[in-house]
Amino acid sequence: MAVPENHDPAPIGPPAVAASADLGEERFQFPPWANYLFPAMLLLAIGVLTYLPLLGTLALSPKTRSVGYRPEQPVAFSHALHAGELGMDCRFCHTTVEETAFAAVPPTKTCLNCHAAIKAESDLLQPVRASFETGEPIRWVKVHDMPDFVYFNHSAHVNKGVGCETCHGRVDRMEEVGQDKPLGMAWCLECHRQPEKFLRPRDAVTAMGWDAFAATGKSQSALGAELKETYHVLSEPFMTSCTTCHR
Numbered sequence: 522m523a524v525p526e527n528h529d530p531a532p533i534g535p536p537a538v539a540a541s542a543d544l545g546e547e548r549f550q551f552p553p554w555a556n557y558l559f560p561a562m563l564l565l566a567i568g569v570l571t572y573l574p575l576l577g578t579l580a581l582s583p584k585t586r587s588v589g590y591r592p593e594q595p596v597a598f599s600h601a602l603h604a605g606e607l608g609m610d611c612r613f614c615h616t617t618v619e620e621t622a623f624a625a626v627p628p629t630k631t632c633l634n635c636h637a638a639i640k641a642e643s644d645l646l647q648p649v650r651a652s653f654e655t656g657e658p659i660r661w662v663k664v665h666d667m668p669d670f671v672y673f674n675h676s677a678h679v680n681k682g683v684g685c686e687t688c689h690g691r692v693d694r695m696e697e698v699g700q701d702k703p704l705g706m707a708w709c710l711e712c713h714r715q716p717e718k719f720l721r722p723r724d725a726v727t728a729m730g731w732d733a734f735a736a737t738g739k740s741q742s743a744l745g746a747e748l749k750e751t752y753h754v755l756s757e758p759f760m761t762s763c764t765t766c767h768r
């Protein structure tokens with residue numbers, strides 16, 4: 522710690538103490554609060570150091586909360602083709618969405634079920650074949666990435682009738698998947714306060730372009746209120762409690 526006051530040619534303290542050559546006594550010229558200065562600065566430093574990564578995640582990372590974030594992928598895989606034109610269900614590849622917190626991205630083997638025969642010679646599929654031969658998984662770049670202090674769970678949503686489309690948009694029209702919704706706290710809470718505005722029947726969670734009236738003849742608010750009852754959606758106090766998402 523710096524002690525520049527010790528070298529002050531004109532000390533402010535009582536002359537008796539100032540005249541003394543004893544450093545130990547001179548230290549008493551610091552006001553009493555100075556004793557707390559170092560611990561206080563230490564605490565502040567620790568605080569800043571622990572908070573920095575958090576700030577970094579929140580403010581600096583381009584992957585967080587940026588609608589439109591669409592990283593380049595190692596394979597030119599198109600959702601518009603597979604989920605759109607070919608009409609494959611999301612769960613064919615994202616097999617775990619109904620059972621676990623995490624929505625698994627398919628292993629290479631899933632692709633080769635078809636691509637061992639379809640477009641088997643395509644250059645675009647070269648990295649897929651290489652991955653299968655070497656056993657090295659394809660390094661897909663994560664599009665969505667919640668900060669670690671937020672708890673999110675896919676199965677909890679999908680099983681209560683929240684559609685993929687509500688949070689991810691028209692994936693069936695995306696050549697490359699990008700983040701479609703803000704995914705920030707205000708956005709989560711908007712639905713947690715009034716889930717009836719968004720709920721759909723469970724068998725329609727992976728449907729794209731779904732509309733309550735077209736599908737059931739009921740308005741979204743009427744159907745949503747009904748489903749909220751049927752699925753026993755938890756009460757607003759639980760849904761908006763801090764510990765539901767920060768645990």
Ligand code: HEC
Pocket residue numbers: 594598600603604609610611612613614615626627661662663664665666685686689692693697698727729
């Ligand atoms: C043929 C397999 C397949 C099907 C069918 C499929 N996906 Fe995917 N999905 C992938 C692969 C591979 C990735 C990783 C590469 C990428 O991001 O494009 C992915 C990535 C995603 C991501 C981005 C994940 C991240 O990194 O944050 C979302 C969201 C997604 N899929 C949603 C859907 C939805 C919704 C459907 C149904 C409409 C669907 N997928 C159908 C294979 C598939």
Ligand code: HEC
Pocket residue numbers: 596597598599602603607609614627631632633634635636639640643644645646649
């Ligand atoms: C159910 C079968 C099926 C599965 C599973 C499947 N695909 Fe496809 N894929 C197709 C079909 C059909 C086409 C279109 C072929 C055509 O244009 O004639 C295609 C086209 C492609 C193309 C474009 C190839 C080209 O040369 O134009 C790529 C790249 C591709 N798929 C990647 C993947 C990846 C990566 C996976 C695994 C995540 C995957 N596919 C899983 C059926 C499938």
Ligand code: HEC
Pocket residue numbers: 611612615618622623624625626665666667673675678679683684685686687688689704726727
């Ligand atoms: C309530 C909103 C919501 C719904 C509904 C939802 N997702 Fe997600 N999805 C998210 C969020 C938020 C993330 C980022 C999670 C993270 O980074 O921890 C994510 C991430 C993903 C990922 C990347 C892997 C992962 O789990 O981080 C895939 C793939 C995905 N979603 C597919 C789907 C599919 C397919 C469906 C429908 C069956 C679906 N999602 C429904 C919000 C949702």
Ligand code: HEC
Pocket residue numbers: 671672673674677678681683687688704705708709710712713716719752753754755765766
């Ligand atoms: C479109 C509506 C909607 C959006 C958007 C949404 N949620 Fe939910 N969330 C729900 C519903 C419905 C439930 C189910 C409550 C129940 O179990 O009855 C739920 C439940 C949860 C749970 C409780 C899971 C459990 O196992 O206890 C967590 C945690 C959660 N959501 C986090 C989030 C986060 C974080 C976001 C934003 C990234 C988010 N949700 C966005 C509708 C939504």
Ligand code: HEC
Pocket residue numbers: 579585586668671704705706707709710713760761762763764765766767
């Ligand atoms: C429905 C889920 C959900 C609930 C409930 C929730 N949060 Fe959050 N919170 C989030 C998400 C998601 C983020 C990620 C921040 C972002 O990307 O905007 C976040 C971020 C934060 C942050 C970081 C600063 C910021 O604003 O980005 C603080 C602090 C915070 N929440 C406090 C709280 C408190 C206090 C409560 C209770 C009153 C609460 N949260 C309830 C989902 C939730």
